[in-house]
Amino acid sequence: MMKRLLTTAALATALLTNPASAQDVIISNAKLAIGDGSEPIDDAVVVIKNGEVTYAGPAQGTTFEITQLVDAKGAYVTPGLFATVTSLGIWDVGAVSQSNDTRAGGSPFSAALDTAPIVNPSSQHVAIYRAAGVTRAAVTTMPSGSIFAGQGAIVDLGSDPDPITKARAFQMVDLGEGGARLAGGSRASSYVLFKAALREARALGSSRGTPQTTEISKGDDVMLSRFDAEALIPVVNGQQQLYVAVERAADIRSVLALKSDFPRLDMVLFGANEGWMVASEIAAAGVPVIADGLDDLPVSFAELAATQSNIGRMTNAGVRVAISASGLRNPRRLPQAAGNLVALSSVPRASGLSWGQAFAAISSVPAEISGMGGRAGVLSRGAMGDLVIWDGDPLELGSVPTKVFISGVEQPLDNHQSRLKERYRDLDETQLPKAYDW
Amino acid sequence: MADTLRNLVFKQSGWRSRIVVGLSALALTACAATGSANASADSASKSGGEFAALKESDTPYPSTYVRYPGAATALVGTTVFDGTGAKIENATVLFRDGKVVNVLTGEATPDGYSVIDGTGKFVTPGIIDIHSHLGDYPSPDVDAHADGNEATSPATPDVWAEHSVWPQDPGFSRALANGGVTSLMILPGSANLFGGRTVTLKNVPSRTVQGMKFPGAPYGLKMACGENPKRVYGRRGRKPSTRMGNFAVNRQTWFDAIDYANKDDPDRDLAKETLVGVLKGDIMVHNHCYRADEMALVMDMAKEVGYKVTAFHHAVESYKIGDLLRENDVCSAIWADWYGFKMEAYDAIPENGALLQQSGACVVIHSDDQDDIQRLNQEASKARKAGLRMGIEISEGTAIQWITLNAAKAMGIEDVTGSLEPGKMADVVLWNGDPLSVYSRPEKVWIDGALMFDAMDPKRRPVSDFELGQPGEGDVK
Numbered sequence: 001m002m003k004r005l006l007t008t009a010a011l012a013t014a015l016l017t018n019p020a021s022a023q024d025v026i027i028s029n030a031k032l033a034i035g036d037g038s039e040p041i042d043d044a045v046v047v048i049k050n051g052e053v054t055y056a057g058p059a060q061g062t063t064f065e066i067t068q069l070v071d072a073k074g075a076y077v078t079p080g081l082f083a084t085v086t087s088l089g090i091w092d093v094g095a096v097s098q099s100n101d102t103r104a105g106g107s108p109f110s111a112a113l114d115t116a117p118i119v120n121p122s123s124q125h126v127a128i129y130r131a132a133g134v135t136r137a138a139v140t141t142m143p144s145g146s147i148f149a150g151q152g153a154i155v156d157l158g159s160d161p162d163p164i165t166k167a168r169a170f171q172m173v174d175l176g177e178g179g180a181r182l183a184g185g186s187r188a189s190s191y192v193l194f195k196a197a198l199r200e201a202r203a204l205g206s207s208r209g210t211p212q213t214t215e216i217s218k219g220d221d222v223m224l225s226r227f228d229a230e231a232l233i234p235v236v237n238g239q240q241q242l243y244v245a246v247e248r249a250a251d252i253r254s255v256l257a258l259k260s261d262f263p264r265l266d267m268v269l270f271g272a273n274e275g276w277m278v279a280s281e282i283a284a285a286g287v288p289v290i291a292d293g294l295d296d297l298p299v300s301f302a303e304l305a306a307t308q309s310n311i312g313r314m315t316n317a318g319v320r321v322a323i324s325a326s327g328l329r330n331p332r333r334l335p336q337a338a339g340n341l342v343a344l345s346s347v348p349r350a351s352g353l354s355w356g357q358a359f360a361a362i363s364s365v366p367a368e369i370s371g372m373g374g375r376a377g378v379l380s381r382g383a384m385g386d387l388v389i390w391d392g393d394p395l396e397l398g399s400v401p402t403k404v405f406i407s408g409v410e411q412p413l414d415n416h417q418s419r420l421k422e423r424y425r426d427l428d429e430t431q432l433p434k435a436y437d438w
Numbered sequence: 439m440a441d442t443l444r445n446l447v448f449k450q451s452g453w454r455s456r457i458v459v460g461l462s463a464l465a466l467t468a469c470a471a472t473g474s475a476n477a478s479a480d481s482a483s484k485s486g487g488e489f490a491a492l493k494e495s496d497t498p499y500p501s502t503y504v505r506y507p508g509a510a511t512a513l514v515g516t517t518v519f520d521g522t523g524a525k526i527e528n529a530t531v532l533f534r535d536g537k538v539v540n541v542l543t544g545e546a547t548p549d550g551y552s553v554i555d556g557t558g559k560f561v562t563p564g565i566i567d568i569h570s571h572l573g574d575y576p577s578p579d580v581d582a583h584a585d586g587n588e589a590t591s592p593a594t595p596d597v598w599a600e601h602s603v604w605p606q607d608p609g610f611s612r613a614l615a616n617g618g619v620t621s622l623m624i625l626p627g628s629a630n631l632f633g634g635r636t637v638t639l640k641n642v643p644s645r646t647v648q649g650m651k652f653p654g655a656p657y658g659l660k661m662a663c664g665e666n667p668k669r670v671y672g673r674r675g676r677k678p679s680t681r682m683g684n685f686a687v688n689r690q691t692w693f694d695a696i697d698y699a700n701k702d703d704p705d706r707d708l709a710k711e712t713l714v715g716v717l718k719g720d721i722m723v724h725n726h727c728y729r730a731d732e733m734a735l736v737m738d739m740a741k742e743v744g745y746k747v748t749a750f751h752h753a754v755e756s757y758k759i760g761d762l763l764r765e766n767d768v769c770s771a772i773w774a775d776w777y778g779f780k781m782e783a784y785d786a787i788p789e790n791g792a793l794l795q796q797s798g799a800c801v802v803i804h805s806d807d808q809d810d811i812q813r814l815n816q817e818a819s820k821a822r823k824a825g826l827r828m829g830i831e832i833s834e835g836t837a838i839q840w841i842t843l844n845a846a847k848a849m850g851i852e853d854v855t856g857s858l859e860p861g862k863m864a865d866v867v868l869w870n871g872d873p874l875s876v877y878s879r880p881e882k883v884w885i886d887g888a889l890m891f892d893a894m895d896p897k898r899r900p901v902s903d904f905e906l907g908q909p910g911e912g913d914v915k
Contacts, residue, residue, distance in 0.1 A: 093781050305909035
């Protein structure tokens with residue numbers, strides 16, 4: 001039996017007053033969602049030691065020494081959400097260009113761009129989405145000067161100076177409508193540029209001494225510099241993932257066929273609004289997908305067949321699918337998107353997800369796709385201690401975390417928004433202006 | 439879209455495409471110039487001449503909407519949010535001949551109604567979106583369809599949104615089927631201080647916009663504060679380039695309209711006709727405005743000029759001036775959780791609606807978005823929950839009121855829709871569960887008593903001309 005120290009209120013209180021560093025934590029009385037696709041279980045326990053999960057499962061039959069005790073009182077306890085793909089920490093205000101590092105259209109560089117050194121862990125967006133239960137995220141610049149976006153990073157949303165979990169985790173390329181505009185106006189150009197770039201990278205990667213690569217340029221535009229080609233070496237070698245932005249079914253087929261030229265590519269489809277039409281081919285290729293959850297409009301000619309059933313149908317066909325944060329208004333809406341996919345399960349002819357599948361699509365699946373399988377987005381032995389205690393069903397509208405732990409460290413949940421809310425709780429200025437209320 | 443940096447990832451085209459677009463636009467302009475030979479014969483002339491156009495009071499471009507047939511229907515044993523804020527358990531909703539007959543509790547269903555078992559289900563009035571650009575910025579989102587901003591002058595009260603609406607926008611059907619939206623107002627965008635006239639539509643598929651126009655709905659005038667107008671025109675080196683420039687152009691435009699209104703038999707001026715309609719109280723002002731301090735200035739400008747602001751749209755800072763908004767009887771049409779996409783949205787908070795409600799000010803949840811319009815019930819639910827978390831008690835019925843009766847009031851159609859009171863249009867949604875839950879969807883939607891969507895019937899969903907014969911035609915979407 002677990003030692004029932006929960007009844008020792010004085011001890012629990014004393015221990016809870018010092019939550020600032022990575023301590024051993026036990027969460028008891030949890031409605032536990034592991035994040036692996038299974039349904040929640042009641043009366044569960046999660047143990048975090050040295051910042052890692054050592055146990056998550058039924059309380060029955062377990063015995064632990066308690067240093068810090070949190071009684072979840074039956075609340076949902078889940079792994080932190082994994083938001084992919086995002087621009088968290090690389091912009092403050094979208095329309096304030098000075099604060100926005102998401103695009104570098106004027107840069108001579110593309111694939112060489114590296115997100116890792118520019119992520120600001122003090123960004124309000126990091127604070128706000130941490131308070132919404134997002135604990136890890138994939139962050140990248142966007143294709144703007146070229147079809148290649150640059151090298152994205154995996155970050156944590158912890159309130160500490162070091163946000164980087166994995167630098168240069170993936171490269172991104174746009175081989176859809178947007179990429180075609182960037183490549184000169186046609187998908188035909190995108191593919192030539194893509195193949196030429198990877199051949200350059202392959203040649204560079206296998207050579208010795210001074211690289212021989214020349215620039216690929218058109219007019220005054222350098223479309224691929226030597227630095228960009230070097231950055232693509234790990235892509236062509238399969239050491240770095242390649243996220244391919246693409247929506248149209250025909251484009252997806254062409255992208256999957258790239259493996260015949262470059263067999264070591266470790267591809268992830270990003271977008272894939274028409275993925276359901278080619279789901280069996282995606283599944284056969286073993287390529288995972290990061291898909292917009294709720295797109296259902298023919299916003300472009302590449303998305304004529306968009307439907308909210310896209311993710312359900314691909315999942316049913318055996319494709320590993322994560323819900324993309326990029327298509328949402330903000331990453332706070334990840335659980336809402338997942339909840340909507342659960343809702344589809346009760347709509348005739350629609351394809352949705354079970355609760356467990358939907359939660360996995362915003363936790364373990366995106367983590368696995370990002371190479372963090374077993375480490376993030378899941379509460380299993382050996383995972384990082386990213387854990388959220390919720391005030392309700394995490395997929396239900398308006399549910400929020402009451403506690404967030406990242407690598408076992410309890411996180412502050414205050415931010416610009418929460419401070420404004422408190423200041424304007426009332427409009428009383430009889431004694432002093434609101435500016436003194438802080 | 440009016441004011442969104444939609445789809446931060448990838449949906450923005452590169453600079454090369456803009457150059458191409460610019461060239462083709464020039465070519466089109468050249469073509470159009472050759473077609474204007476009859477302009478003088480078509481133009482309006484003053485009374486007494488040989489030619490005379492219809493006057494504004496003749497209501498040109500009239501609604502041709504006629505309700506479709508529908509059976510007398512009883513939704514039995516259901517939970518009702520009636521739009522007025524009330525929640526009624528174990529109720530029966532009756533409608534026939536296009537009108538709500540009654541909402542009964544604990545009584546037997548009268549004879550003559552087709553009975554639908556509503557056990558475990560919920561009924562609301564049709565959802566109403568007070569801020570949409572469907573049809574004016576339709577899908578597919580291509581330059582050829584971008585008809586929502588006449589961004590050639592900061593003051594274009596002469597343009598009418600209805601003249602840009604493409605009724606084949608597939609977005610209308612998604613709003614119906616997934617969002618239960620039965621009425622919506624289409625506004626011009628926010629590039630201009632005076633964007634033009636709004637149009638209110640019934641969400642009924644039609645070959646023409648006239649076939650969608652909400653019979654008798656008043657027009658609105660779209661105005662815009664803040665960043666957008668000064669950015670659009672400042673970049674072109676013209677007024678306004680500052681917020682004070684915004685106000686200067688606004689005030690002078692209004693003063694000119696007052697002079698026009700005081701003239702006997704002036705030459706027709708489409709722009710002035712719209713502004714005079716506002717001064718007379720016939721046209722309602724819908725003012726895009728984010729910041730609290732700017733809203734306070736606009737309310738004083740309205741007093742200076744002599745008009746009323748009906749609603750501030752995108753009013754992310756309304757919570758800072760709930761008292762002023764209550765005193766001036768101005769609604770705030772807001773999102774639940776949009777944040778930070780532009781400087782004037784940096785102080786947006788999820789508790790905005792709840793704090794306004796606490797202040798006694800009017801709250802409307804709007805979409806401004808082809809996706810969010812499919813989930814206004816969810817947005818209202820999030821805004822309510824944010825209030826509950828900070829101790830502001832807001833009933834479930836109030837959250838539904840934000841997207842039904844309050845929207846109808848701010849659109850001037852509250853006498854005929856927005857609630858399930860007897861005699862109102864039978865705009866009704868049957869939800870397969872609690873509409874404030876993420877797990878619920880519309881099962882059936884009636885407009886004026888006609889069944890326009892049925893999740894149980896694959897054919898009872900609109901498919902626009904654009905979608906026919908294309909991948910995904912008639913899919914569940």
